[in-house]
Amino acid sequence: MFKILQYSFYDLVRSRWSYVYFLFYLVLGFALLFLNNSVSKSIITLMNIIIVLTPMIGTIFGIMYFYSSREFTELLLAQPIKRTTIFLGQYFGVSFSLALSLILGLGIPFTVYGLWESSEVINFGLLLASGTFLTFIFVAISVNIALLHDNRIKGFGYAILIWLSLAVIYDGLFLISLMVFEDYPLDKFSLVATMLNPIDLSRILILLKLDISALLGYTGAVFQKFFGTNMGILTSFLILLTWSTVPVLLIKRIANKKDF
Amino acid sequence: MIEINKLNKKFGRVKVLEDVSLKIDKSGVFAILGPNGSGKTTLIKSILGMVIPQRGVIKINGDIISNQWLYRKSINYLPQIARFPDNLKVAELIRMITNLRGQKSNDKELIRLFKLEPFLDKKLGNLSGGTKQKVNLVLTFMFDSPILILDEPTTGLDPVSLIHLKELIKKEKEEGKTILITTHIMDFVEVIADEIVFLLEGNIYFEGTVDNLKKNSGKNSLEEAIATILTEENV
Numbered sequence: 001m002f003k004i005l006q007y008s009f010y011d012l013v014r015s016r017w018s019y020v021y022f023l024f025y026l027v028l029g030f031a032l033l034f035l036n037n038s039v040s041k042s043i044i045t046l047m048n049i050i051i052v053l054t055p056m057i058g059t060i061f062g063i064m065y066f067y068s069s070r071e072f073t074e075l076l077l078a079q080p081i082k083r084t085t086i087f088l089g090q091y092f093g094v095s096f097s098l099a100l101s102l103i104l105g106l107g108i109p110f111t112v113y114g115l116w117e118s119s120e121v122i123n124f125g126l127l128l129a130s131g132t133f134l135t136f137i138f139v140a141i142s143v144n145i146a147l148l149h150d151n152r153i154k155g156f157g158y159a160i161l162i163w164l165s166l167a168v169i170y171d172g173l174f175l176i177s178l179m180v181f182e183d184y185p186l187d188k189f190s191l192v193a194t195m196l197n198p199i200d201l202s203r204i205l206i207l208l209k210l211d212i213s214a215l216l217g218y219t220g221a222v223f224q225k226f227f228g229t230n231m232g233i234l235t236s237f238l239i240l241l242t243w244s245t246v247p248v249l250l251i252k253r254i255a256n257k258k259d260f
Numbered sequence: 261m262i263e264i265n266k267l268n269k270k271f272g273r274v275k276v277l278e279d280v281s282l283k284i285d286k287s288g289v290f291a292i293l294g295p296n297g298s299g300k301t302t303l304i305k306s307i308l309g310m311v312i313p314q315r316g317v318i319k320i321n322g323d324i325i326s327n328q329w330l331y332r333k334s335i336n337y338l339p340q341i342a343r344f345p346d347n348l349k350v351a352e353l354i355r356m357i358t359n360l361r362g363q364k365s366n367d368k369e370l371i372r373l374f375k376l377e378p379f380l381d382k383k384l385g386n387l388s389g390g391t392k393q394k395v396n397l398v399l400t401f402m403f404d405s406p407i408l409i410l411d412e413p414t415t416g417l418d419p420v421s422l423i424h425l426k427e428l429i430k431k432e433k434e435e436g437k438t439i440l441i442t443t444h445i446m447d448f449v450e451v452i453a454d455e456i457v458f459l460l461e462g463n464i465y466f467e468g469t470v471d472n473l474k475k476n477s478g479k480n481s482l483e484e485a486i487a488t489i490l491t492e493e494n495v
Binding site (some may be wrong): 002004007011014016069071072074075076078079080081082083120256257258259260 | 271305307309310312317327328330331332333335337339343344347348356357359360361487
């Protein structure tokens, strides 16, 4: 699998889009630090961007790479290589190269600014970790869609739709349900609803770590009570892990049944 | 040795292969013929494990191939359409496949034969169809494997390369290899094939030598013999 991973990784690393993605984070990192003049404020701004952007880029890159490398895949399928090796190798290749753009792109400006001397190292690490998790999750989801749909337009449409529903529509429905049922106790409901969506879960994890949960009011207190404990952190981590492993297992399953 | 037993494959509701059984236990050139959509490529891709049949068993050298992959070490495959990653260079692609298979390859000799030296540093996306097909041929013939499967090898080749291709196939045959070829060019079949497997609507309609097929249909040329079968069957 390592050979395939290597080829996919280099293939993407050499492509123009990975540089654009890397440069985007680099410029963003420097610009935010310059404008805010504070590491912690920059992290808060970055959070809002990363939470929405990494899933989107993961989705688009994932689906684009798998459709455009179909020839390569067919070539590999006729070689003495296990099927799951081919697909998992490509999946990890894409995910690693995207995660690398994110980590280096933001890591460089923050290191230059003196992140390591500040107290925000853990928060920054958490930010990058959630970005990496989200990248892996959404690349895996888009690979599944690419395997299920040979029609590129359809596949692209579904992938964007899934991103949109988890990043935007889910929150909308969540807020509407909070308003409709405001007469009932909703703390448990909102806790569960937040944990089921990887994007919301990452956002809350970072917000709570940044100690600005007072902004969230009473629910914030409930969240703080839950996520502040080791149990809460462990549960959230397990949920993110589930979100990133289940689609990978599905890739294996679908790939083994597909005709090429 | 290739052994296929009651192979069935449907794509959606379309039956492509129906109870196809075939046994190839000797060396030589076997031409798989049949009209468009008769299931030639599906049959080949099933042998390679790229298409997964609903029912039936395929054995290569005595072992059942479902969910296996190491057996592909003994097969060289030439796909019907030469499609490669566009941003790779020819030399990189050859190096990559050699590296992935971990087998000895005689790519240098083949590159010289097909005069591909000037293209080694070019990206595959910038090559013409014929040149891509030559790269395809190099990738297929560069390993020494007992089974060769060629899906329409003549597509887009110029006459000189076609002669080289015939020589290559002849050489492999002399080395005692089993070669499966699909093609629509009957002259090519007459020159190189030892036996014919004729597929019609997902069934094997005829299996035997070229001479037998001619005798059966009472025609002098293979092209006419095939045409007779097809008109009789109203395909």
